[in-house]
Amino acid sequence: MYHNIQLEESAIFVADSHFNKKNRHFQSFLKKLENQEIKTKQLFLMGDNFDFISGESKYFIKQNQELIEILNKLSKEIQIVYLEGNHDYNLAKLFPNILVIKREKQPLIIKYKEQSIALSHGDNFINWHYDLYCKIIRNGPLLKFLNLIDFNNIISKKIDNALLEKNICHLIKDFKSLAIKRISNYKSDIIIEGHYHQGKTYNIDNKTYVNIPSLCCDNKYTVFRNEKFEGEPL
Numbered sequence: 052m053y054h055n056i057q058l059e060e061s062a063i064f065v066a067d068s069h070f071n072k073k074n075r076h077f078q079s080f081l082k083k084l085e086n087q088e089i090k091t092k093q094l095f096l097m098g099d100n101f102d103f104i105s106g107e108s109k110y111f112i113k114q115n116q117e118l119i120e121i122l123n124k125l126s127k128e129i130q131i132v133y134l135e136g137n138h139d140y141n142l143a144k145l146f147p148n149i150l151v152i153k154r155e156k157q158p159l160i161i162k163y164k165e166q167s168i169a170l171s172h173g174d175n176f177i178n179w180h181y182d183l184y185c186k187i188i189r190n191g192p193l194l195k196f197l198n199l200i201d202f203n204n205i206i207s208k209k210i211d212n213a214l215l216e217k218n219i220c221h222l223i224k225d226f227k228s229l230a231i232k233r234i235s236n237y238k239s240d241i242i243i244e245g246h247y248h249q250g251k252t253y254n255i256d257n258k259t260y261v262n263i264p265s266l267c268c269d270n271k272y273t274v275f276r277n278e279k280f281e282g283e284p285l
């Protein structure tokens with residue numbers, strides 16, 4: 052499906068908030084959008100905005116209910132595009148007014164003037180093992196079955212606690228080499244990804260690679276302003 056989205060001045064990109072009981076930045080961000088302390092007409096959620104959620108997991112839907120409602124309210128006022136990540140997927144049924152882009156439909160190609168911009172969460176183009184793993188963990192019937200046998204939320208709580216203990220903020224040495232590899236997967240002029248939590252931009256061979264910072268690790272989101280992608284502290 053072709054979506055024909057034009058990047059707008061003051062568009063906002065948010066990546067890897069990993070919202071959970073400990074990491075509350077995404078909630079603060081959405082509240083600021085709601086009360087117009089932060090203003091935009093276009094919001095790109097680059098994936099992993101929730102530490103875990105899937106359209107089948109009742110426990111996690113309940114835990115994240117407040118933010119789901121704020122997002123649904125905002126989506127009636129501004130354009131929101133949600134690129135699913137490896138922690139948040141099968142989301143279309145939760146967000147009726149949000150354009151949800153599944154991993155297998157990424158990159159999403161959008162336009163700015165004559166330039167083409169590719170958007171991905173950043174966990175595509177890895178290898179077939181990972182593709183297979185992704186397919187299994189997103190399998191609807193399997194997830195519904197797990198939900199069904201999740202008595203007293205034992206499985207969900209186990210996932211929740213494991214995620215809460217995980218340290219997700221690491222500096223990748225020589226991220227530039229990885230960026231060069233990432234660029235080679237794309238044909239667009241500008242490539243925008245989350246997933247790597249590095250918040251760095253490179254201009255390589257007439258292409259621009261933008262890694263959106265992790266809202267959780269860097270307390271920053273990205274604004275497109277005067278033809279530049281700028282990190283903005285929350």
Ligand SMILES: [Mn+2]
Pocket residue numbers: 098099136137138172174245246247
């Ligand atoms: Mn990720």
